[in-house]
Amino acid sequence: MYATEFLDLPALAGAGGTVRLPGSKSISNRVLLLAALASGTTEIHDLLDSDDTRVMLESLAQLGCTLSRDGAVLRIEGLGGQVKQRQADLFLGNAGTAMRPLTAALALLGGDFQLRGVPRMHERPIGDLVDALVQLGCPIDYLGNPGYPPLRIRPAQVSALQLDTPIRVRGDVSSQFLTALLLALPLAAGNRDVVIEVVGELISKPYIEITLNLLARFGIQVQREEWRRFTIPQGSRYVTPGRIHVEADASSASYFIGLGALAAPLPGANGIRIEGVGSDSIQGDIRFIDAARQMGAQVDSGPNWLDVRRGAWPLKAIDLDCNAIPDAAMTLAVMALYADGPCRLRNIASWRVKETDRIDAMEAELHKLGATVESGPDFIVVHPLPAGQWTPAAIHTYDDHRVAMCFSLAAFNPDRRPVRILDPKCVAKTFPDYFETLFSVVAADEVPVLCVDGPTASGKGTLAAELALRLGYHYLDSGTLYRVAGLATRRAGLEPEPAHEAAIADLARALPLCFDAGRVLLADEDVTDAIRTEAAGMDASRVSALPAVRTALTELQHSFRRLPGLVADGRDMGTVIFPDAPLKVYLTASAEHRAERRHKQLISKGIPAILADLRADLEARDARDSNRSVAPLKPAQDARLLDNSFLSIDQSVEQVLDWWRQAQPFETH
Ligand SMILES: Nc1ncnc2c1ncn2[C@@H]1O[C@H](COP(=O)(O)OP(=O)(O)OP(=O)(O)O)[C@@H](O)[C@H]1O
Numbered sequence: 001m002y003a004t005e006f007l008d009l010p011a012l013a014g015a016g017g018t019v020r021l022p023g024s025k026s027i028s029n030r031v032l033l034l035a036a037l038a039s040g041t042t043e044i045h046d047l048l049d050s051d052d053t054r055v056m057l058e059s060l061a062q063l064g065c066t067l068s069r070d071g072a073v074l075r076i077e078g079l080g081g082q083v084k085q086r087q088a089d090l091f092l093g094n095a096g097t098a099m100r101p102l103t104a105a106l107a108l109l110g111g112d113f114q115l116r117g118v119p120r121m122h123e124r125p126i127g128d129l130v131d132a133l134v135q136l137g138c139p140i141d142y143l144g145n146p147g148y149p150p151l152r153i154r155p156a157q158v159s160a161l162q163l164d165t166p167i168r169v170r171g172d173v174s175s176q177f178l179t180a181l182l183l184a185l186p187l188a189a190g191n192r193d194v195v196i197e198v199v200g201e202l203i204s205k206p207y208i209e210i211t212l213n214l215l216a217r218f219g220i221q222v223q224r225e226e227w228r229r230f231t232i233p234q235g236s237r238y239v240t241p242g243r244i245h246v247e248a249d250a251s252s253a254s255y256f257i258g259l260g261a262l263a264a265p266l267p268g269a270n271g272i273r274i275e276g277v278g279s280d281s282i283q284g285d286i287r288f289i290d291a292a293r294q295m296g297a298q299v300d301s302g303p304n305w306l307d308v309r310r311g312a313w314p315l316k317a318i319d320l321d322c323n324a325i326p327d328a329a330m331t332l333a334v335m336a337l338y339a340d341g342p343c344r345l346r347n348i349a350s351w352r353v354k355e356t357d358r359i360d361a362m363e364a365e366l367h368k369l370g371a372t373v374e375s376g377p378d379f380i381v382v383h384p385l386p387a388g389q390w391t392p393a394a395i396h397t398y399d400d401h402r403v404a405m406c407f408s409l410a411a412f413n414p415d416r417r418p419v420r421i422l423d424p425k426c427v428a429k430t431f432p433d434y435f436e437t438l439f440s441v442v443a444a445d446e447v448p449v450l451c452v453d454g455p456t457a458s459g460k461g462t463l464a465a466e467l468a469l470r471l472g473y474h475y476l477d478s479g480t481l482y483r484v485a486g487l488a489t490r491r492a493g494l495e496p497e498p499a500h501e502a503a504i505a506d507l508a509r510a511l512p513l514c515f516d517a518g519r520v521l522l523a524d525e526d527v528t529d530a531i532r533t534e535a536a537g538m539d540a541s542r543v544s545a546l547p548a549v550r551t552a553l554t555e556l557q558h559s560f561r562r563l564p565g566l567v568a569d570g571r572d573m574g575t576v577i578f579p580d581a582p583l584k585v586y587l588t589a590s591a592e593h594r595a596e597r598r599h600k601q602l603i604s605k606g607i608p609a610i611l612a613d614l615r616a617d618l619e620a621r622d623a624r625d626s627n628r629s630v631a632p633l634k635p636a637q638d639a640r641l642l643d644n645s646f647l648s649i650d651q652s653v654e655q656v657l658d659w660w661r662q663a664q665p666f667e668t669h
């Protein structure tokens with residue numbers, strides 16, 4: 001996951017390949033609650049691991065559920081309709097799929113519970129559900145604003161519940177209220193039928209279908225009359241299915257369906273294959289494929305896979321009732337930028353009470369890209385954005401995972417503008433590895449590189465590693481490659497000198513090198529410390545002066561240039577290896593400061609060192625590195641010079657980040 005302040009997506013040029021998506025959030029949290037309410041052990045396969053499922057799991061554990069993990073399998077010992085802990089203070093983050101169903105279940109289980117979440121959760125309505133539960137006889141108090149969490153649930157007597165008349169609940173604000181009642185009320189159906197009636201037009205019906213489907217898997221056969229009346233038969237009892245599999249998230253699939261529809265195919269790949277969800281899906285958002293087809297995508301499907309390719313191009317404009325696919329429909333709003341006319345997405349009032357007011361959010365952010373957008377209480381119209389009119393934008397994500405994910409599709413714009421996603425870690429709600437997955441199937445014409453070159457002990461490695469962390473970029477410490485080549489040379493019994501140039505180059509070309517969690521492995525041997533000695537540095541400097549060795553290591557260095565970007569440090573990053581890098585920094589410090597730093601560094605590791613010797617060694621190394629015939633150490637013509645003799649590490653980092661920001665075209669509004 002990218003836990004950076006922002007993530008810059010360079011202009012993307014094409015897509016192709018296979019993705020396997022994480023489990024469905026809606027299914028995961030329903031299954032967790034049902035497994036907890038049932039008697040016996042449920043084995044859940046491929047459960048989503050994300051913020052929203054984590055808060056549900058933590059709550060169930062607090063209530064006394066025993067949970068155990070075995071790889072991708074989670075086992076839950078069900079509570080059999082009882083909670084072990086009758087008092088608990090539960091934090092549910094911003095997970096509506098946890099807050100609503102747990103409210104209903106805990107109201108019926110009897111106990112003293114407080115349910116709270118993040119500030120946005122306290123702005124998301126729950127009054128209609130609470131009204132229905134209070135009408136039943138469950139005592140629930142608002143601890144903040146009436147109609148919204150946080151809540152306090154006090155013990156109710158199941159025998160005293162008012163079950164003679166149907167329980168009435170509104171269906172036109174959030175279908176989660178009905179889902180919550182359907183999941184919980186089997187607890188009260190021991191001696192009588194329990195009837196729920198929906199008031200108003202029920203929205204997001206496919207989510208109710210998921211609920212009914214999963215209830216049936218846990219032994220509860222709800223009788224449905226239209227979408228107005230639901231009867232839980234007398235004697236209903238949760239029965240664990242023993243083993244249950246969570247299919248991949250159909251809403252998450254929408255980004256990759258959109259990607260296949262709008263991205264030019266990569267050579268050798270036949271569009272995008274999505275694994276884990278397909279035509280057999282019980283999720284309503286699978287119908288997103290119909291919308292994508294209407295826009296021109298070619299979609300083939302099997303029971304648990306989808307193949308998506310670009311069909312009509314530009315995409316075709318649509319005018320669509322999106323009530324059944326509210327979450328996935330956000331993806332359509334970004335696809336609309338590539339359509340042949342304005343796209344109208346209707347019946348999406350529920351967007352206003354989701355993680356953020358999604359209608360306002362989408363309008364504001366699409367606007368930043370340069371698009372013309374109109375909106376109303378329950379619709380949005382997005383006009384296509386022609387070439388020449390795209391603006392590089394920093395997309396505010398409102399702590400809303402879907403805003404972050406759908407706007408990644410804007411990086412395919414014809415003007416080749418990069419897109420900045422602010423607070424990219426918000427995707428952790430449902431798809432923590434979204435951007436990593438995206439980068440595995442897309443290509444950019446130009447992956448940005450930030451180069452840091454300079455003499456030894458100037459602090460290049462320290463600076464470059466921190467920059468990579470802050471930007472979410474890959475990191476190449478090119479000196480390591482020469483150090484390992486030097487070590488391999490010694491191990492082969494060779495002197496690092498021109499007489500052995502061809503043999504050393506052969507060794508360098510075939511180095512069995514692997515980087516693993518900050519360690520450097522050479523043919524499975526950890527050589528991290530062995531290559532850091534002063535002698536190893538000197539050997540590295542000597543092999544690096546051999547032209548054939550430099551050529552042998554060029555391809556390996558280029559292979560580090562991967563999405564979303566690279567920070568590379570060395571001697572010739574800006575001059576030879578990545579001459580097109582948008583920012584090159586030449587980092588220096590006086591020999592005196594560098595020798596002192598190295599001295600401190602070695603002493604802190606318990607390695608004895610003499611300051612004067614170190615200074616002499618580093619000056620000798622600088623002289624060799626600067627005077628060799630190929631790729632000598634020198635600033636690139638367009639490099640920014642930074643002497644950090646009197647700067648702290650933080651000051652150097654901030655200075656370079658400042659230059660980096662200046663080199664980017666984003667305006668942060
Ligand atoms: N601006 C700075 N101020 C003080 N100390 C620094 C600064 N930058 C780096 N250092 C310290 O200097 C030492 C050497 O830094 P580092 O290893 O990053 O240098 P380098 O240029 O990558 O060296 P080499 O080329 O030999 O690999 C480290 O102990 C580091 O913490």
Ligand SMILES: Nc1ccn([C@H]2C[C@H](O)[C@@H](COP(=O)(O)O)O2)c(=O)n1
Binds near residue numbers: 457482540545570573
């Ligand atoms: N791009 C590079 C990186 C390193 N070298 C050589 C020269 C250095 O003295 C030696 C070790 O590098 P360090 O780990 O100290 O950065 O490797 C080079 O020629 N080109």
